[in-house]
Amino acid sequence: MDNLEKLVAEWRKTMMTAPNVGRETLNELENHLRENVGQLVRSGMTEPEAFQRAVTQLGGAGAIALEFQKLDQGTWLPVKLVTGLGATAALAFAILLIARFDAGRTSFLLASHVFLVTLGYTTTFLVGALGICFVGQRCFSDFSPSRMHSLMRTTFTFGCAAVSLTAVGIILGMIWAKAEWGRYWAWDAKEIGAFAVIVWQACFLFAHRFACGTARGVLVMSVLGNIVVGLGWFGANLLYGGLHSYGTWNYSLLLLAAVVSNFAFFLIGLAPAGWLRPRKVS
Numbered sequence: 001m002d003n004l005e006k007l008v009a010e011w012r013k014t015m016m017t018a019p020n021v022g023r024e025t026l027n028e029l030e031n032h033l034r035e036n037v038g039q040l041v042r043s044g045m046t047e048p049e050a051f052q053r054a055v056t057q058l059g060g061a062g063a064i065a066l067e068f069q070k071l072d073q074g075t076w077l078p079v080k081l082v083t084g085l086g087a088t089a090a091l092a093f094a095i096l097l098i099a100r101f102d103a104g105r106t107s108f109l110l111a112s113h114v115f116l117v118t119l120g121y122t123t124t125f126l127v128g129a130l131g132i133c134f135v136g137q138r139c140f141s142d143f144s145p146s147r148m149h150s151l152m153r154t155t156f157t158f159g160c161a162a163v164s165l166t167a168v169g170i171i172l173g174m175i176w177a178k179a180e181w182g183r184y185w186a187w188d189a190k191e192i193g194a195f196a197v198i199v200w201q202a203c204f205l206f207a208h209r210f211a212c213g214t215a216r217g218v219l220v221m222s223v224l225g226n227i228v229v230g231l232g233w234f235g236a237n238l239l240y241g242g243l244h245s246y247g248t249w250n251y252s253l254l255l256l257a258a259v260v261s262n263f264a265f266f267l268i269g270l271a272p273a274g275w276l277r278p279r280k281v282s
Helices: 002-015 023-042 047-058 061-072 077-102 108-138 145-181 189-209 215-239 249-269
Strands: none
Touching: 002 023, 002 047, 023 047, 077 108, 077 145, 108 145, 108 189, 108 215, 108 249, 145 189, 145 215, 189 215, 215 249
């Protein structure tokens, strides 16, 4: 262990020569380096061998500086796509609900409830989509600390929006239910599903801000949000044949496939970074 500390100290001195790499970023790089060393040691390597392999995978000071320069030039493409998709979906759904409201097919309170809850659920799906993209890219190469920090900031912003939209939507739904049905909450399948979703959203934000897990763990965890929302939103409709029911047998098969595929991505995310990267033949 003393040898590892000396190696890390020498590595830090070398990395401090890289431009655009501040102390906070260097600390993140060190944590990432130590995590990789620990994984390699557990696989059977000695500490010096594991350290050299982890440093090689991470890259030298020049390579990291070049990566930081590239990152400064633009946002990660999946973030752009997910943001655009979310804005487009919100606009399309707003137009649909306005048309239904103008036609007298729904009340303003109910339309607002449906709109906000749908946006909250959809935003959680978008966070999960970023998690899937993260897992997919990490199979071939790891993320730089700067990229990880940017992605964590984006998912936290999306997570805050998701829980806020869902919470307000649920409150409006409770007010509507009291006016129409004489009760605020009855613990039917949809309401249990909504409760499960908002608990998940709150737990995701808690993991972001207070948990001791790594950034990788939080981003991999986001994939499970797709399962929670899928079961809480669409799965509830398979059990409940009331208002807005749209469950069918074929739909249940699709939901099952989505649950299995998202859980598979979660498991893949637990694998070491770059495990699908072609190895050079020495």
